[in-house]
Amino acid sequence: MSHQPTQTAGCAPGSSREGVEPMRFLETAIITVTILLFLSIAALGFFWGGVASTMVFKGSPVMEGTRPDAPAVGDTALNAQESGAAAKAPAKAPAAKVVSAAAGEKVFKKCKACHAIAPDGKHKTGPSLWNVVGRDVASAEGFAYSDAMVAHGGSWTVDALRPYLHNPKKAIPGNKMSFAGVKSDDDVSNLIAFLGSKADTPQDVVALGLSDSVVEVAANDEATEEEDEVVEIEPVPYPEGVTYANAPQPTAEQQAAAKAKAAEIEKQIAAGMDYQRARYHPLHFSPNIENASNEECLACHKDILDHKPRSESIAGVPVNATLAWYQTLDTYTGPQDTFHYRHLESDFAKEVMNLECTFCHKGNDPREETPDMLPTRDAFQAAATPEFTLRKMVNPSTTCLRCHGQFPYEVMDLEGPWHEIRADMEYPEAPNGCLSCHAESFRTMRHQVSYLNSANIEKLAREGSSDTCYGCHGGRVWYRIAYPFPRHPWPDMDTEVPEWAVDRPTQSDPEYALPAAE
DSSP: OOOOOOOOTTOOHHHHHHHHHHHHHHHHHHHHHHHHHHHHHHHHHHHHHHHHHHHHHHOOHHHHHHOTTSOOGGGHHHHHHHHHHHHHSOOOOOOOOOOOHHHHHHHGGGTTTTOOOSTTOOOSSSOOOTTOTTOBTTOOTTOOOOHHHHHHOSBOOHHHHHHHHHOHHHHSTTOOOOOOOOOOHHHHHHHHHHHHHSSSSOOOTTTTTSOSSOOOOOHHHHHHHHHHSOOOOOOOOOOTTOOOOOOOOOOHHHHHHHHHHHHHHHHHHHTTOOHHHHHTOGGGSTTGGGGOOHHHHHHHHTHHHHOOOOSBOTTOOBGGGSOOGGGGSTTOOSSOOOHHHHHHTSHHHHHHBOOOHHHHOOOOOGGGGOGGGOTTSOTTOOOSSOSOOOTTOOOGGGTGGGTSOOOOTTTTTOSSOHHHHGGGTOBTTBOOTTHHHHTTSSOOOTTOSTTBOHHHHHHHHHHSOTHHHHTTTTTTOOSSSOOOOOOOOOTTOOSSOOGGGTTOOSSOOGGGOOOOOO
16 A cells, blocks of 8 residues: 555645654654764774774783883883893802812722821831821831832922822832822812821811811711712723733634534434443543533533522522522622533623633543552442542642632731721722722732633723622632732832742743733
8 A cells, every 4th residue: 555645634734744844853863863873882892992902912001011021111221221230240250169178088998998097007008197298208117118219208298299199100100009099189189188187286278278268068968969979980090001801712613623523422422322431431531631622511511501509408498598608799690500500601700701611620530530449459349438539630729719719818918808898998989999909000910811801800890899809809718728829020010029929920820821912
């Protein structure tokens, strides 16, 4: 239906137009206000949106003031001033090194093997060091000094002690002290401080001129430092001009020949070799026995390596409850092993030894095993248990005792058996106290024989504990006597022969001599 304007009854045409005009004005005003209101709201929206985006991307004034990487503008000059002041400030001087007798006491452990430092003035291998600082050289009463030391003269001032402790042989050539020297300057200073404190009139580090002040090191601080410290074994020098070599190993041709001979024996066993034929086999007699290889011996006697000890004794005592002394050493690891396995097959044995079966077993004459064959006895009259047997002809005096003799600590000027005194002569950086004396001097060079690996022994002794040495030299003692080892000459060896060594040979048994170097 179309909208047509109408005239109300009773109204004239002029009065109708006057009513319409106000309505249009009102309508226009409302529309205008609505548009303005909408535009205002839109403008406010854009405004606050801009503020929000500014805060997100640039940070509000409050946030900016608290950001560590955006200092306030007013602080810039102050920071610049502080930076300039820091740049102009002198660098801190390094902390002065502390010299103390307490630290020197640790260094003195290197010296304890040969020197006492007690008021009684008792000498050991070296002279007593009580009152040594300031004392005349070679003046300790009752000690036999070397000619070089006597001729040196002077007194043991700090300036004289320092080069001597660094390198005794260089400072006083020809003197008898075998110690290689203290290499660290700090250790030398601390050692002199300790020596100065051991006197009838002690001198501190200030009196000795080693420091401007006495600094006491707290025990707990020292303990903490030691706990954090990584222990490095101090290098031990080798004797000058001495070369160590392991025993030569069989050549490929020798190994092939030994295997062929062993294979021939195995064929004879397979063909039916009875006990009597085995006893009288030519391998058991000279000259074959002198050249027999382990392969040939073990063709019959392989059970000596396969056999294992009981897990407990017949009385029921577990093996781990009956450890021998040598089984407590570093060089003995794992479960108990048999005698032959320890000497031929164990890791340590293979590293330090080059033993053949014939080192101990020199061959035998079966006739010497049979008491029936005595000139004074009729045949077949021997007792069920023979009175004697020389089977396999093992002579401990010429085999076992070469390594397993008594530890002659009296001869070595030590205060007691090694396992009793070693704690006073060893520390983490020097775990092998034997090398305090036997690194460069007091050596017989007896390791350089065909049944030992001399180079490996020297290496292990320097890298490990004294168990490497003591394991043989007293740690596994079987006899109450010490083996009369040959006294091979060593560098700077004293020409005077001590009383206990007067009859000693000066060369190893020719049977075990190493081949001459080509």
